Amino acid sequence: MVGQKQSNGAIPLSDEQKLNWLRLIRSDNVGPATFCDLINHFRSASAALEALPDLISKGGVAGKIRIASREQAEQEMEAAQRNDAKFIGMGEPDYPPALRNVDYPPPLLCVKGNSGLLNSNAIAIVGSRNASINGMRLAARFASELGQADYAIISGLARGIDASAHKHSLSSGTIAVFAGGVDHIFPDENTELALDILEHGGAIMSAMPMGWKPRSKDFPRRNRLVAGIASALLVVEAAKRSGSLISARLANEAGRTVYALPGSPLDPRCEGTNWLIKQGATLVTEPDDIIHDQAQSRSPDQKGFWGEHDENESYEENSKGASTVIDLEDNQRRKIIAALGPSPVEIDDIIRFSQASPGQVQLVLIELGLAGRLERHGGNRVSLIK
Secondary structure, eight states, X not given: OOSOOOTTSOOOOOHHHHHHHHHHHTSTTXXXXXXXXXXXXXXXXXXXXXXXXXXXXXXXXXXXXXXXXXXXXXXXXXXXXXXXXXXXXXTXXXXXXXXXXXXXXXXXXXXXXXXXXXXXXXXXXXXXXXXXXXXXXXXXXXXXXXXXXXXXXXXXXXXXXXXXXXXXXXXXXXXXXXSSOTTSOSSGGGHHXXXXXXXXXXXXXXXXXXXXXXXXXXXXXXXXXXXXXXXXXXXXXXXXXXXXXHHHHHHHHTTOEEEEOOOOTTOGGGHHHHHHHHHTOEEOSSXXXXXXXXXXXXXXTSXXXXXXXXXXXOOOOOTTOSOOOOOOOHHHHXXXXXXXXXXXXXXXXXXXXXXXXXXHHHHHHHHHHHTTOEEEETTTEEEEOO
């Protein structure tokens, strides 16, 4: 096992390993799930990178899949250093402990500021961008009093509720999660707030590349990070169809407690929070409600009111390189693929149906994932994209 294990069980990556991790996760069609499978299967990022061309050719992909070069990874590392940011790998000391319990957490986080704050017990506060005056006041009060109770406050730096939560937890510690790179503050109007967060010992972080400008589909990914790092999530105001409800769903799926402030049925900004309470979210009216509830809280991986949450197996980097070569004949590959369809199926069922070994099934899923033909679902389920 590489690196020197810390007293808390964390294993730092060497500079070379971190560079290879960055190359792997920045390659086309390698998301956190495929990254995890590759490391589990080949035992190191360097071995996985060597295997990628062959895996891509067997996945049935049309067109060329880009594998990030060493030069590209070095350039991103240098860009992070110029911006006083650093990459933290899963399993390293400053990687948020709670985030390890979500399905397929991002293998690398780019962090600027006080990375040690990511190990704090954090409460997420989210809500409407078009917030009411009362909503802003409530966000400010909850952020301030929860901060005084030694909780870090985490949110997405959006205007409205997010911004109010950050502003009123500057002195106690706040974490802003970006949908783009840490060097691309969004929205522009919160640039000064982001600088204040850093100046007061807070942190900004992202799983996206340096220089990345956020797209609409990047915000749910940001919300997943917000929900995954926190031990609980509070929704102050939210419309029925909003990013805040996505955050609440993701938090619940990760086994986090979801709190919601009730509001007037006449205000559309409260429609989502009232709906959450009907679905089983915990109604709160003052910060002490959360403080007392968290003091006797359930474990982070307990299932919530939206359904079950399956904890993902962790993965480790092994300096010995690739695992034992797994033989896979074409007829075996066809049988594994035949077990897949447009409806999600459990991986254990694929193993039983195909009578293949877990390693053989994993290898085919890696090939299909690299080809963009596989979709991952909760509960260790997968489906085929036609």
